[in-house]
Amino acid sequence: MSIEETPEGLCLPLTLRLRGGLHARPAARLAQEAQRFAADISLRSDEASADAKSMLDILSLALPDEAHVTLVASGADARQALEALAVCLDALRD
Template sequence: MQEPIEETQEGLTVTVCVVNDQGLHARPAARLAQEAQKFGSELFLAMDGMEVDAKSILDILSLAAAKGTRLTLRGVGADARHALEHLSALFSNRFREE
């Protein structure tokens, strides 16, 4: 079940939940950054009021988001909607390779 994408003044946002057992550890973080880098839009990931660059594996790791954490993805740019759809699907698929 994916949450709806919302339009805000700061761009598009969507809520995602970490459902894979290990949380956002190296492998899922690498995959998330890798996929985010495919988009031209600026992409951010926020947790507890801290927002980081979703294209940076180091930034993602620094959140230390455990299983069960809810985060907000935010995108600003032409392909932001597409990016948010794609990245939130990664979360719900537990970052499995297709």
């Protein structure tokens, strides 16, 4: 896991490994996990960005399996949030 510091905050590039893509169940779980943190967290693809605390925002990205995304977080617990979300996404693998 390679968390990078940028002017926007901490960034963690990931490749989704979710059969069927980031559909309702994993999107809900990801949003639920993100809501545990005070940090502002977004999920970004090449085309768009979504609030990682909102299941509907995440679903609006329509991310397929093997999509390259970046989690971006800023705030006091940003590093912990990115680490937890990476673990969450890994646990959701089918």
